[in-house]
Structures are given as structure tokens and as C-alpha cells.
Amino acid sequence: MLPRGSSFPHQTAHAEPVALFIRRHWFSFFTWGVLTLAMILAPIVAMASVIGIASFTNFSRTQQTVLILGASAYYLFVLAVFLVAWIDYYLDVTILTERRLIDIHQSGLFNHRVSEQSLLRVQDVSVRVKGPLQTFFRFGTVYVETAGEAPNFVMQNLPDPNRVANKIIELHNRLIDQGYQGDSDAAPHPAKKISLS
Amino acid sequence: MIPIPIFLLYLVYAVFLVGFFAFSAFSLYHLEEYGYVGDFSRPMVYIYIGVAATIMLVTSALLIFTII
Numbered sequence A: 001m002l003p004r005g006s007s008f009p010h011q012t013a014h015a016e017p018v019a020l021f022i023r024r025h026w027f028s029f030f031t032w033g034v035l036t037l038a039m040i041l042a043p044i045v046a047m048a049s050v051i052g053i054a055s056f057t058n059f060s061r062t063q064q065t066v067l068i069l070g071a072s073a074y075y076l077f078v079l080a081v082f083l084v085a086w087i088d089y090y091l092d093v094t095i096l097t098e099r100r101l102i103d104i105h106q107s108g109l110f111n112h113r114v115s116e117q118s119l120l121r122v123q124d125v126s127v128r129v130k131g132p133l134q135t136f137f138r139f140g141t142v143y144v145e146t147a148g149e150a151p152n153f154v155m156q157n158l159p160d161p162n163r164v165a166n167k168i169i170e171l172h173n174r175l176i177d178q179g180y181q182g183d184s185d186a187a188p189h190p191a192k193k194i195s196l197s
Numbered sequence B: 001m002i003p004i005p006i007f008l009l010y011l012v013y014a015v016f017l018v019g020f021f022a023f024s025a026f027s028l029y030h031l032e033e034y035g036y037v038g039d040f041s042r043p044m045v046y047i048y049i050g051v052a053a054t055i056m057l058v059t060s061a062l063l064i065f066t067i068i
Helices: A027-051 A053-058 A061-090 A131-137 A161-178 B004-034 B041-067
Strands: A018-023 A093-097 A100-107 A111-118 A122-128 A139-146 A153-159 A192-196
Touching: A018 A153, A018 A161, A027 A061, A027 A153, A061 A100, A061 B004, A061 B041, A093 A161, A100 A153, A122 A161, A131 A139, A139 A161, A153 A161, B004 B041
Parallel strands: A122 A192
Antiparallel strands: A018 A093, A093 A100, A100 A111, A122 A139, A139 A153
């Protein structure tokens, strides 16, 4: 569910019900978390093992200033890297409303892409769970093939991808049963799930 | 009087800080602007500002300690 009091890009004035609100699986951020931890610990371990923390007081004033300012700049840099990684992870969102599929992709700090597609245009939905990690932690990629010139949707690292695929098909078929025309010029027909791997 | 190499160090650090503040302001604005989900955006902003302030406070304290 969409958290209370929040909205998303391209939301219609009369808010359509949100069926699914999905972030990327936490594992896609895990690598950045480990990297950040390593970047935090590396200078401390290096300093302790190579020169010894106690010898810091024996340094000249210039050396101490270099170390302090260098360490400060380094840790602020690590913090900035962590923030960019967090933004990259946190702003990657897939929203499935009862009529549309919206995929928001944040790449780095400056690239923010919002893709939107009517569920009426959905033709095929497939799921790919690749490798032991994705199998064990239950996340994978959902491919949504759409009618016409519109580019297909590829949503990576989604948790429980089978549930997402089933929900897309369910909502698509429900729209057709209701005779919803929407703004799509594509001839609606029931979607099918082409593969589950 | 501060020797020139140390003065240069402070100058470089100050320039770095200006860049860091600009980057932080833009990033946090970005997170607020697009953080439409509203659950973790605000806490993350606070955590980021808190950690950055702590680093700078510790830096200041260590520099004062070094000068004294």
C-alpha cells in the first residue's frame, strides 16, 4: 500500500486506488551498505595497523592537521557516496494502480525517469529469477511487454516478482471485463504470463 | 601566524566544504522533492545532517586540540 499522505508523479486528480507499491529488494542496497562500511573501517584499520594510533601525538602539527582534515574530508565524502546510493535505491519505485503501471527509475543523482503505461496495453508478463541469491531471497525481474510502439517495462530486483506479475495480469483482465476503454488505442485482449523461471 | 602550507590546507578543506554543502543541499532537496513516499525521506535527511554535523564538530574539536 502507498503510505498515507503520499503521492506519486502523474497521479490523477481523483486519486486512483493503488494496488501495489513496490521498492527494489533490500538486497540491491546491501552491496552499497557493505561497501560503505568497508570505506568507514579501512582508514581506521590501516592507521591502527601501519602507524599505530598512539603515535599520532608524536606527529608534527602540520602532519596532524593534514591527517585531521584528510580524515574529515574522506568521511564526508563517504557520507555523500552513501547518500547517493540511498537515493538511487530509495527512489526506484514501481507503482501499480488499478489502471496504470508506473515505473520510476532513479539512476545516480541527476537521472530520474518516470515511465507510465496503461494496463490495457499489457500483452505479456514474464518473471525471471536468476541465480541462488535471487532464488534464496525471493527477488527477480519482471518483464512487461506492451502493445504498440511503447517500450516494454523491465523492473529489476523486485521482491516477490510472481505476486507482482499475477497482480498485473489480474488487474489487466479486470479492466477488460469492466469494458474500460481508457486512453489507449490498442485493442485490448487478455494478457498472458509467458514464463516463470 | 599560520604557516602557508597549513593555510593552504585549510583553504583546500574550505573549498571542499563548499562543494560538500552544495552537493548536500541539492541531494537533500532532491530526496525531499521526489521522496513522495514520505516514510524514510525525512529521517534520512535528519540522519545525514546529524552525521555530517558530527564529523565537522569532531574535526573542529581535534583541530582546536592540535592548535592548543
